[in-house]
Amino acid sequence: MTTKTKLCFIGAGFHAQTNIFPAAVEAGAEIKAIATRNLERSKAALLKFGSTGTPYDSYEQMLKEEECDGVVVVAQPADQMRLAMECIRAGKNVYVDKPLGWNAVEASEVAKAAKETGVVAMVGFMKRYAPIYMKLKELINDEKLGAARSFEARFAVDSTPFCKTEDEFMKLVAIHFVDLIRFLFGEVVQVSGFSNNRSEHISQTLSVKCANGVVGSVFFSGMTAWTRESERMMVTFDHGFASAEEVNTLVVHHSSSTLEKTWQFLGEQDYVYSPSASAMSGAYRDLYVRGFVGEMAHFMECCQKGQTPVSSAEDNIGTMELCDRILSVIQTSTRD
Incomplete structure (x- = not known):
C-alpha cells in the first residue's frame, strides 16, 4: 500500500485554491495542515478540500508542530522568499510558487540555504510540467x-x-x-x-x-x-x-x-x-493540461525520494539572472 505524501500549506488565496490545492489532491497528496493569517480561513480551506487536517493562524507554529513530507508556499510575492527560508531553516522540503526571490542574488541565497540544509526546494514553474x-x-x-x-x-x-x-x-x-x-x-x-x-x-x-x-x-x-x-x-x-x-x-x-x-x-x-x-474531465482537464498536477506530483516524488526537482531553487538562479538581463537590455535600449 502506497503511503500518501503529507503536505502542509502556507497561504490559501485565489490561486492556491483554484489551482494548487486541487492539483495537489488530484496528485494524491494528503493536506495535513493549512496556515493563513486567519484561523477561520484556514478551517474553511481544509473543509473545502475534504481534509481533516489542522488549521493554523501562525505558520511558525505549524512548522514547529507538524511532521510532513513537504510544505507548499503560495503567498504574496514579497513574502515568499522569507517564508521559503523559514521552511528551509525548519528542515522542511518546500515548494514555492514563482518568483522565489526577486532577483538572482536573492535566488542564490535560497538555493544556498537549501543545499546546506539538505532539503528539497522547488519553484513553481508549471509550464515545465505541462x-x-x-x-x-x-x-x-x-x-x-x-x-x-x-x-x-x-x-x-x-x-x-x-x-x-x-x-x-x-x-x-x-x-x-x-x-x-x-x-x-x-x-x-x-x-x-x-x-x-x-x-x-x-x-x-x-x-x-x-x-x-x-x-x-x-x-x-x-x-x-x-x-x-x-x-x-x-x-x-x-x-x-x-x-x-x-x-x-x-x-x-x-x-x-x-x-x-x-x-x-x-x-x-x-x-x-x-x-x-x-463532461467527465471537468475542471481537472485544465489542471493537467497547464501542468499544475504534473508539478505537484513531481514535488511529492522528490520529497519522498530526496531527488532534486527539475525546477529546483538552484536552477531558478538561471531564470532570475535571465529576467534581470532582459530588463537591463530593454531599459538600456529605451534610454538610447
Whole structure:
C-alpha cells in the first residue's frame, strides 16, 4: 500500500485554491495542515478540500508542530522568499510558487540555504510540467526532426490588474516563458530587445541566442488587449517544425525527404497531439493540461525520494539572472 505524501500549506488565496490545492489532491497528496493569517480561513480551506487536517493562524507554529513530507508556499510575492527560508531553516522540503526571490542574488541565497540544509526546494514553474511542453522537449532531445534551429514565442495576457511596472510584469508574468525558454533550449548567451510601454500596459520584443546556437524571437504583452490569454511556441528543426498552440495543441510537421514535388501527391505529414475533452474531465482537464498536477506530483516524488526537482531553487538562479538581463537590455535600449 502506497503511503500518501503529507503536505502542509502556507497561504490559501485565489490561486492556491483554484489551482494548487486541487492539483495537489488530484496528485494524491494528503493536506495535513493549512496556515493563513486567519484561523477561520484556514478551517474553511481544509473543509473545502475534504481534509481533516489542522488549521493554523501562525505558520511558525505549524512548522514547529507538524511532521510532513513537504510544505507548499503560495503567498504574496514579497513574502515568499522569507517564508521559503523559514521552511528551509525548519528542515522542511518546500515548494514555492514563482518568483522565489526577486532577483538572482536573492535566488542564490535560497538555493544556498537549501543545499546546506539538505532539503528539497522547488519553484513553481508549471509550464515545465505541462504535457504539451514536455512533448516538445522530447522532440528537441530525440532529434527525430533533426536539430532545433530557431523558435518563435508569444505570451500575452492582461496583467494590468496586478502588474504596474515592467519589473513586476517580467518577474510575475513573463517569467513563465523566460523559464520555459531555458527548459527547452538551454542557457541564453545573448539577448537584445525593445519595449513600447504605456504605464502598466507592457509590450516587449526580444531576440535571443542560446549556447547551443538556437536563435529565437519573443513577444511578450501585458495589456487589456489580451483579455483572451494567449501563448505559442513554434520550433523550426532541420526536417520540419513543431508548433505548440494555446497549451493544448501540438502540431508536428515532418518535411518530405523526397526530391519530387510534394504538391503533386500526398507527401506532407502533420501529426496533431491534443487532450481529449468530455463532461467527465471537468475542471481537472485544465489542471493537467497547464501542468499544475504534473508539478505537484513531481514535488511529492522528490520529497519522498530526496531527488532534486527539475525546477529546483538552484536552477531558478538561471531564470532570475535571465529576467534581470532582459530588463537591463530593454531599459538600456529605451534610454538610447
